[in-house]
Amino acid sequence: MKEKLVLVGNGMAGMRTVEELLTIAPDKFDITVFGAEPHGNYNRILLSPVLAGEKTIDQIMINDLDWYAERGITLHIGQDIVEIHRARREVKSADGTVAPYDRLLLATGSNPFILPIPGNDLPGVIGFRDIRDVETMLAAARTGKNAVVIGGGLLGLEAANGLMKQGMQVTVVHVLDTLMERQLDPVAADMLRVNLEERGLRFLMGAQTAALLGEERVRAVRFKDGLEISTDLVVMAVGIRPNIDLAKKVGIYCERGIVVNDTMQTYDPKVYAVGECVQHRGQCYGLVAPLWEQAKVCANHLARYGIGRYQGSVTSTKLKVTGIDLFSAGSFNGGPGCEEIVLRDPARGVYKKLVVRENRVQGAVLYGDTVDGSWYFQLLREGTDIGAFRETVLFGHAHMADSGRDGFSVMTMADDAEICGCNGVCKGAITKAIAEKKLFTLDEVRAHTKASASCGSCTGLVEQLLAATVGTIGKTPAEKPMCKCTEHSHDMVRTAIREQHLTSLARIFEALNWKNPDGCHSCRPALNYYLISTWPSEAKDDQQSRFINERVHANIQKDGTYSVVPRMWGGLTNPQELRAIADVADKFQIPTVKVTGGQRIDLLGVKKEDLPKVWADLNAAGMVSGHAYGKSLRTVKTCVGTDWCRFGTQDSTGLGVKLEKMTWGSWTPHKFKMAVSGCPRNCAEATIKDFGVVCVESGYEIHVGGNGGIKIRGTDLLCKLATEAEVKEYCCAFMQLYREEGRYLERTAPWIERVGLSYVKSRIVEDEENRQALCARFLESQQYAQIDPWAERAGGRVDAHEFQPLQRVG
Amino acid sequence: MYDWHEIGAIDDIPRLGSRVVQTPHGDVAVFRTADDQVFALRDRCPHKGGPLSQGIVHGHRITCPLHNWVLELESGQAVAPDVGCATHYPVRLEDGRLWLGLNNVLSLPTAAPAIA
Numbered sequence: 042m043k044e045k046l047v048l049v050g051n052g053m054a055g056m057r058t059v060e061e062l063l064t065i066a067p068d069k070f071d072i073t074v075f076g077a078e079p080h081g082n083y084n085r086i087l088l089s090p091v092l093a094g095e096k097t098i099d100q101i102m103i104n105d106l107d108w109y110a111e112r113g114i115t116l117h118i119g120q121d122i123v124e125i126h127r128a129r130r131e132v133k134s135a136d137g138t139v140a141p142y143d144r145l146l147l148a149t150g151s152n153p154f155i156l157p158i159p160g161n162d163l164p165g166v167i168g169f170r171d172i173r174d175v176e177t178m179l180a181a182a183r184t185g186k187n188a189v190v191i192g193g194g195l196l197g198l199e200a201a202n203g204l205m206k207q208g209m210q211v212t213v214v215h216v217l218d219t220l221m222e223r224q225l226d227p228v229a230a231d232m233l234r235v236n237l238e239e240r241g242l243r244f245l246m247g248a249q250t251a252a253l254l255g256e257e258r259v260r261a262v263r264f265k266d267g268l269e270i271s272t273d274l275v276v277m278a279v280g281i282r283p284n285i286d287l288a289k290k291v292g293i294y295c296e297r298g299i300v301v302n303d304t305m306q307t308y309d310p311k312v313y314a315v316g317e318c319v320q321h322r323g324q325c326y327g328l329v330a331p332l333w334e335q336a337k338v339c340a341n342h343l344a345r346y347g348i349g350r351y352q353g354s355v356t357s358t359k360l361k362v363t364g365i366d367l368f369s370a371g372s373f374n375g376g377p378g379c380e381e382i383v384l385r386d387p388a389r390g391v392y393k394k395l396v397v398r399e400n401r402v403q404g405a406v407l408y409g410d411t412v413d414g415s416w417y418f419q420l421l422r423e424g425t426d427i428g429a430f431r432e433t434v435l436f437g438h439a440h441m442a443d444s445g446r447d448g449f450s451v452m453t454m455a456d457d458a459e460i461c462g463c464n465g466v467c468k469g470a471i472t473k474a475i476a477e478k479k480l481f482t483l484d485e486v487r488a489h490t491k492a493s494a495s496c497g498s499c500t501g502l503v504e505q506l507l508a509a510t511v512g513t514i515g516k517t518p519a520e521k522p523m524c525k526c527t528e529h530s531h532d533m534v535r536t537a538i539r540e541q542h543l544t545s546l547a548r549i550f551e552a553l554n555w556k557n558p559d560g561c562h563s564c565r566p567a568l569n570y571y572l573i574s575t576w577p578s579e580a581k582d583d584q585q586s587r588f589i590n591e592r593v594h595a596n597i598q599k600d601g602t603y604s605v606v607p608r609m610w611g612g613l614t615n616p617q618e619l620r621a622i623a624d625v626a627d628k629f630q631i632p633t634v635k636v637t638g639g640q641r642i643d644l645l646g647v648k649k650e651d652l653p654k655v656w657a658d659l660n661a662a663g664m665v666s667g668h669a670y671g672k673s674l675r676t677v678k679t680c681v682g683t684d685w686c687r688f689g690t691q692d693s694t695g696l697g698v699k700l701e702k703m704t705w706g707s708w709t710p711h712k713f714k715m716a717v718s719g720c721p722r723n724c725a726e727a728t729i730k731d732f733g734v735v736c737v738e739s740g741y742e743i744h745v746g747g748n749g750g751i752k753i754r755g756t757d758l759l760c761k762l763a764t765e766a767e768v769k770e771y772c773c774a775f776m777q778l779y780r781e782e783g784r785y786l787e788r789t790a791p792w793i794e795r796v797g798l799s800y801v802k803s804r805i806v807e808d809e810e811n812r813q814a815l816c817a818r819f820l821e822s823q824q825y826a827q828i829d830p831w832a833e834r835a836g837g838r839v840d841a842h843e844f845q846p847l848q849r850v851g
Numbered sequence: 852m853y854d855w856h857e858i859g860a861i862d863d864i865p866r867l868g869s870r871v872v873q874t875p876h877g878d879v880a881v882f883r884t885a886d887d888q889v890f891a892l893r894d895r896c897p898h899k900g901g902p903l904s905q906g907i908v909h910g911h912r913i914t915c916p917l918h919n920w921v922l923e924l925e926s927g928q929a930v931a932p933d934v935g936c937a938t939h940y941p942v943r944l945e946d947g948r949l950w951l952g953l954n955n956v957l958s959l960p961t962a963a964p965a966i967a
């Protein structure tokens with residue numbers, strides 16, 4: 042008969058132990074898991090991105106309920122264990138369920154510490170620990186306006202940032218004068234505070250909370266000095282306490298946490314404990330990295346696999362606030378015999394400090410540039426003598442490699458060095474997976490190892506590993522190949538298309554020795570774009586190499602229906618167009634009609650067979666395709682400018698319409714958005730567009746390379762122009778330069794970061810002849826592009842097969 | 852056993868393209884590869900039900916339009932690391948005409964599961 046293992050606490054440490062155990066001894070135990078929370082096991086550290094709206098609950102699930110079922114694990118969710126009968130070796134849950142065990146694993150985590158002040162039990166006062174807390178916060182953000190976060194540590198700042206992203210006005214209250222005092226020195230803490238203030242957080246430093254006020258629900262926070270601020274929500278993030286109530290109650294020895302030995306056993310050797318609830322060699326942990334090590338040791342011991350020992354962990358931290366890079370490890374405030382090596386670059390917002398004693402790293406604080414965090418952490422843990430490269434150590438290990446002193450690249454890190462903290466993946470596991478499974482892309486590494494699949498802060502390291510490892514298997518490709526079908530990079534392929542006058546996919550495949558005779562879903566759309574953008578009059582647009590949206594000129598939705606967005610020049614419409622749209626929605630029973638962010642109207646849920654008919658009706662009312670589905674010019678957003686606005690300086694609407702009429706239909710490496718604002722109040726949000734115009738009294742400011750997507754990037758100012766005619770010329774030239782040199786699926790923002798703004802200026806602003814040539818090439822190619830794809834298809838002239846089933850049978 | 856249905860001519864499907872055959876048991880996607888072979892799969896991706904007929908055909912594989920899973924046309928199996936399978940159906944090509952083999956009614960799944 043199998044032995045019985047019972048796990049109390051369906052959280053990160055407990056389930057990691059179970060997963061480790063299943064890989065080394067899958068058949069040893071019958072496993073039963075009790076979890077107080079009503080979910081499968083999820084990645085708690087990603088609650089912060091969930092709160093900030095960057096991830097969904099589904100995306101942070103590690104093991105859903107099926108996972109347990111598939112492995113024969115009995116899971117009781119929503120059930121607290123309230124009793125352990127150690128003599129009978131049984132646990133009992135709140136609802137009376139009893140489970141016998143041979144081995145018991147306690148992984149009860151910790152509880153948020155709630156300040157002992159009046160009002161701390163009012164509704165609306167919560168910690169930040171689990172999905173329920175996040176749901177409470179999201180609900181509060183929907184109805185309330187103000188939030189107070191007590192505690193300026195890691196957790197508090199992540200909570201505050203998330204609530205702010207949800208639209209709340211957030212005040213962070215901290216009892217000391219510097220934020221994150223356990224991880225940051227005063228300089229870095231101040232940089233962080235200023236940055237967060239710029240983003241809209243308010244700080245009350247050195248403030249002591251006296252009481253929480255309210256009757257049915259919290260409504261205000263009162264401080265010792267008499268200040269009172271009103272609020273709809275209070276989040277306490279002042280620390281955590283190991284959750285030892287259960288262990289204590291049944292007489293298992295506890296101090297601050299449940300005391301365990303080096304094999305993770307408690308004083309009762311049949312009872313193990315892992316995670317935040319334990320105290321090991323006097324130390325309690327509040328981060329995940331130590332848990333992975335504990336889980337490994339514990340699983341080994343449960344499986345009776347020798348005598349792996351846990352010897353404690355050195356930890357490092359990162360703040361998961363998108364757009365802020367912060368890393369801290371070890372002791373950062375020095376001490377006797379310590380020296381500090383500091384690099385400050387206020388212009389770039391970078392601060393780096395290493396604390397060193399006898400040429401060995403004791404601690405590191407990095408702000409603004411954390412690429413080398415893992416390297417310093419490695420030096421710290423291994424106690425490496427840095428004497429030989431002390432002067433340059435702050436420039437990072439990339440610099441070491443560049444300067445020819447070989448040795449320090451990510452490849453010199455030990456195989457057991459941790460790369461991905463979120464998922465506990467070490468370097469060896471990644472390089473092994475890359476080599477054995479022949480992984481080539483970041484996504485493949487993510488799929489196979491989970492490394493860099495959570496918070497993403499280790500992406501740079503994983504990419505370096507990929508580059509280095511792939512390089513050692515085959516030839517070192519100078520640049521990343523386009524895809525698995527070729528060794529050539531995007532740029533090499535483009536050059537070949539241009540220089541060898543290749544005008545069809547077949548010729549490219551032949552000339553460049555493509556490995557797969559008809560390429561793949563990743564290279565074919567790219568090649569098709571390169572062909573039609575290089576040889577607009579000669580290359581034939583290959584429909585089968587286009588993603589479905591561009592093949593049927595509508596956006597596929599998750600249920601296989603499509604959305605249709607007619608073009609509205611510069612965001613202008615009129616009663617006749619609106620009536621036609623309303624009629625179409627009625628006639629084809631289109632379930633959702635929505636106004637888009639680009640000032641257009643979206644008809645969602647159109648059946649594929651209906652598309653040509655919908656288009657025919659829209660065409661009849663004078664509307665054409667809005668290309669909302671394409672890697673192409675999307676929309677030109679405008680404000681009302683001098684026509685109506687009392688602040689307007691130029692005719693922003695009119696200019697927007699002209700730009701859109703000039704550029705619609707053009708295909709680009711990725712989507713391309715424009716906007717024209719009538720004055721610097723910038724109502725059309727021109728400074729997050731690929732090409733934005735901000736009108737001023739004396740003319741037009743031209744802004745380029747903005748992006749409002751996942752990674753927000755404000756535009757760079759390209760130049761200032763005096764006339765509309767110039768704006769049009771610069772617009773064409775900029776688009777054409779991007780069309781010719783941007784890599785497929787590279788937005789203008791990363792493109793400009795790659796080539797540099799000064800390069801773009803040199804080609805467009807400073808070189809008039811080149812600008813005019815670019816502009817001419819753009820207009821030439823527009824002759825072949827400005828054909829309404831809807832009209833062609835509505836009449837059944839083009840691709841009729843796309844919209845009709847081949848056959849109906851039965 | 853199979854019932855065979857005549858569904859059209861091979862040239863009704865573009866090379867590296869796909870068309871849909873509607874059946875009482877849901878849509879079947881019929882694919883034509885560059886080397887003029889024809890395959891049929893249930894038109895639902897094993898991942899989240901994406902319409903495979905709208906994907907991109909390459910080699911003897913299809914990439915789903917929704918999240919880029921890649922499936923083998925011959926077997927319907929997802930290419931690693933993804934795991935899953937779309938039902939596949941036999942297709943015969945006779946004198947340029949295509950015949951699709953569908954299981955007898957009883958052995959077919961009765962209802963399409965809701966899209967997740």
Ligand SMILES: Cc1cc2nc3c(=O)[nH]c(=O)nc-3n(C[C@H](O)[C@H](O)[C@H](O)COP(=O)(O)OP(=O)(O)OC[C@H]3O[C@@H](n4cnc5c(N)ncnc54)[C@H](O)[C@@H]3O)c2cc1C
Pocket residue numbers: 049050051052053054055075076077078085086087088089120121122123148149150151169170171196199284287315316317318326327328329330332359361
């Ligand atoms: C918002 C947030 C952000 C974080 N960010 C980071 C980060 O960026 N980096 C990092 O390293 N760490 C981070 N942490 C810390 C990290 O999440 C924890 O260290 C880790 O989850 C601890 O794992 P655990 O298994 O010990 O506890 P938990 O994951 O909390 O699991 C304990 C489980 O046991 C259950 N339980 C307790 N008592 C009982 C009982 N009697 N019966 C049944 N079930 C019970 C609890 O409900 C809980 O589900 C973060 C934590 C939070 C809350």
Ligand code: HEM
Pocket residue numbers: 127128130309310311
């Ligand atoms: C020097 C004296 C003792 C020591 C060092 C000792 C130690 C232990 C230890 C280590 C266990 C856990 C064993 C396991 O889980 O495998 C245990 C269990 C137990 N002990 Fe003792 N013990 C002592 C005396 C006693 C006495 C005098 C009694 C009763 C009169 C007793 C009754 C029990 C019982 C009932 C259990 C639970 C058995 C089980 O889990 O199956 N012990 N003891």
Ligand code: SF4
Pocket residue numbers: 680681682683686687688689690693718719720721722723724725
């Ligand atoms: S951007 Fe200026 S001109 Fe345009 S609507 Fe806003 S305030 Fe008026």
Ligand code: FES
Pocket residue numbers: 896897898899900901915916917918919920
């Ligand atoms: S539905 Fe096919 S890949 Fe997601």
